[in-house]
Amino acid sequence: MSANRAEACKGCTSSVQVTDAQIERLLSRIKPEDRIDDDRYKMRLEACASCESLAYGTTCMHCGCLVRLRASLKAERCPHPLSQVRPKWPA
Ligand code: SF4
Numbered sequence: 410m411s412a413n414r415a416e417a418c419k420g421c422t423s424s425v426q427v428t429d430a431q432i433e434r435l436l437s438r439i440k441p442e443d444r445i446d447d448d449r450y451k452m453r454l455e456a457c458a459s460c461e462s463l464a465y466g467t468t469c470m471h472c473g474c475l476v477r478l479r480a481s482l483k484a485e486r487c488p489h490p491l492s493q494v495r496p497k498w499p500a
Contacts, residue, residue, distance in 0.1 A: 426465050432477050445483045453480035453498045
């Protein structure tokens with residue numbers, strides 16, 4: 410078993426692991442008016458990078474979203490169950 414397989418969720422397959430190119434392609438489809446500003450995007454991603462709920466370096470275990478996509482959207486919030494009392498993402 411490879412290191413990646415050992416870290417993978419038992420319910421998931423390699424299909425949940427996406428490349429940077431795939432993420433960039435998805436990001437390019439987001440309308441500019443729906444995007445958050447660059448500074449807040451960076452702060453959100455920094456929070457995700459240090460979060461225990463980040464899987465594969467790309468995916469939030471609470472919603473199954475690719476965090477680079479979710480964090481880029483103005484209307485989205487961090488789905489962590491404690492985010493109402495202890496926000497993971499800055500406001
Ligand atoms: S719980 Fe929030 S901070 Fe953690 S990976 Fe998911 S979106 Fe990012």
